[in-house]
Amino acid sequence: MEDRGFDLEGRLDALVENDLKRSLTPADRVAERGYFAAPSGGELPVLDAEEALVFASNNYLGLTADQRVQDAARQAGATVGTGAGASRLVTGDTLVHRDLERLLAETKGTDRALAFSSGYAANVGTITALEPDVIFSDERNHASIVDGCRLSGAETVVYDHCDAASLRAALAERAERADSEAESWLIVTDTVFSMDGTVAPLGSICEVAEEFGAWVMVDEAHATGLYADGGGIVQAEGLEDRVHVQLGTLSKALASQGGYVAGSDALVELLVNEARPFVFSTGLTPMAAAAASEALHLARHGDARERLWENVAHLRDGFESMGFEVPGESQILPIVVGDRDDALALEAGVRDRNVIAPAIRPPTVPEGTCRIRVAPTAAHDRDDVVTCLEAFQAAGTEVGLL
Ligand code: PMP
Known part of the structure; x- marks a missing residue:
């Protein structure tokens, strides 16, 4: 087998030979600049300024x-x-x-x-x-x-x-x-x-x-x-x-x-x-x-990962039993509707029902694969998840996708 890897040691040696190699300050000297001890307690919001439920954040564990x-x-x-x-x-x-x-x-x-x-x-x-x-x-x-x-x-x-x-x-x-x-x-x-x-x-x-x-x-x-x-x-x-x-x-x-x-x-x-x-x-x-x-x-x-994955499983099951196609296998649930206008109408329909989840269109995704990207977080509770599913069921029916 050819070796097509990277000779990092060789490059570091060259820096040393040319007297160019730098290093971070030794930790004991960094320590002189002070430190702090860490803490406890906490509430997790999932609402935007208008009190709509946000299902579009990358704050997956709700820890912000x-x-x-x-x-x-x-x-x-x-x-x-x-x-x-x-x-x-x-x-x-x-x-x-x-x-x-x-x-x-x-x-x-x-x-x-x-x-x-x-x-x-x-x-x-x-x-x-x-x-x-x-x-x-x-x-x-x-x-x-x-x-x-x-x-x-x-x-x-x-x-x-x-x-x-x-x-x-x-x-x-x-x-x-x-x-x-x-x-x-x-x-x-x-x-x-x-x-x-x-x-x-x-x-x-x-x-x-x-x-x-x-x-x-x-x-x-x-x-x-x-x-x-x-x-x-x-x-x-x-x-x-x-x-x-x-x-x-x-x-x-x-x-x-x-x-x-x-x-x-x-x-x-x-x-x-x-x-x-x-x-x-x-x-x-x-x-x-x-x-x-x-x-x-x-x-x-902590238990945030567990709560996130429970929400993901509940939502995926719900969307799939409604008849939506939800590709992928991660915490991100793309509801692929294809047509741009349908995706925008679905986004507006769920927004009318107090759920924020954006339509993703070209050039972000390929033509004909417009979708709503649903991203639950660990901060959503069961009621939030049910509200989200009901919003998609109603809006999806209204738009003629279900
Ligand atoms: N890689 C991927 C896959 C991302 O989604 C993002 C952020 N959207 C980045 C890198 C950039 O990270 P940051 O926002 O910290 O610059």
């Missing part, structure tokens, strides 16, 4: 309004400061960041993790820092992956959505005209696709990657905190040792703002040195880091 998460943010603001004040490599590094990164690495089963100021920055920064020769990208990957591919200047090959056979064909075809054995190849995919509710076939993707010596990078933005023990799909499928880069956002289930990358020590060291959105951007606000840490702790050890 949890008192414990809010207290963590408040205390970090009060004791560490509201802003990092500088890039992490300058003076913006705090123990709050380190705590979050340690917890992320532990959850993800990796050596280390690194916080970015957004998931967007994490994708762009990681793909460009890796400097791949060739990228294989799922056709429905998030825009921040697409932008990372473009900005990296790598040859990018797009394969069919969640289709490991299409991926394999793309690698096989490219292998026939590989310039040299020294090429580095990166396969990149979302794990849970936010508009489709589909889940990437990660096990098969890893098999293809291993056959061709490529690396696998996953974006777990819509999975982090929700699957096995508060991890993502990588943890649910036990693929920690086969996926090279695990990336995600702190802004969805983790109820905060920011992004992260988890992986080997060498990967994180490379990103500290070469990921431009990390090096040249102010560190994540300590308040966001502290809120995300507390939310991750609650995702792993």
Whole structure:
């Protein structure tokens, strides 16, 4: 088998040889900047300003309004400061960041993790820092992956959505005209696709990657905190040792703002040195880091995941027994109606019945596959779920879809 992986150690050695290698401040020095203790208690709102039920948020575990998460943010603001004040490599590094990164690495089963100021920055920064020769990208990957591919200047090959056979064909075809054995190849995919509710076939993707010596990078933005023990799909499928880069956002289930990358020590060291959105951007606000840490702790050890998945099962059953088609296998429930006007009429119909769930249209989804994206959270109770189902039943009948 060819090795088309990435020589991160070699690049780090080159930085050392040229006296360019940088490191984050040692933790004992970061500690001098102060720390805080975390908290308890909490109510979870699911209503918008007009008191309509929102079934369209990425706040999947309902933790943005949890008192414990809010207290963590408040205390970090009060004791560490509201802003990092500088890039992490300058003076913006705090123990709050380190705590979050340690917890992320532990959850993800990796050596280390690194916080970015957004998931967007994490994708762009990681793909460009890796400097791949060739990228294989799922056709429905998030825009921040697409932008990372473009900005990296790598040859990018797009394969069919969640289709490991299409991926394999793309690698096989490219292998026939590989310039040299020294090429580095990166396969990149979302794990849970936010508009489709589909889940990437990660096990098969890893098999293809291993056959061709490529690396696998996953974006777990819509999975982090929700699957096995508060991890993502990588943890649910036990693929920690086969996926090279695990990336995600702190802004969805983790109820905060920011992004992260988890992986080997060498990967994180490379990103500290070469990921431009990390090096040249102010560190994540300590308040966001502290809120995300507390939310991750609650995702792993609280009951929010259980409540979310109960709501998902109840809604999926209800929609399917009404006769709606609900593809995918995640917490996102896309009700595919096809026609744009039907989707807009359904959105308006449920809105009249006090439920907010937006119609998704091209260019976000392919022509003829307009849908309503229903996203329950752990903060919805049984009555909320019943209200949602009744609204769809009535509006769907009115629009002539049922
Ligand atoms: N990746 C995916 C799959 C996303 O859905 C998003 C956010 N919509 C991002 C990355 C970007 O994350 P952030 O909002 O933290 O920039």
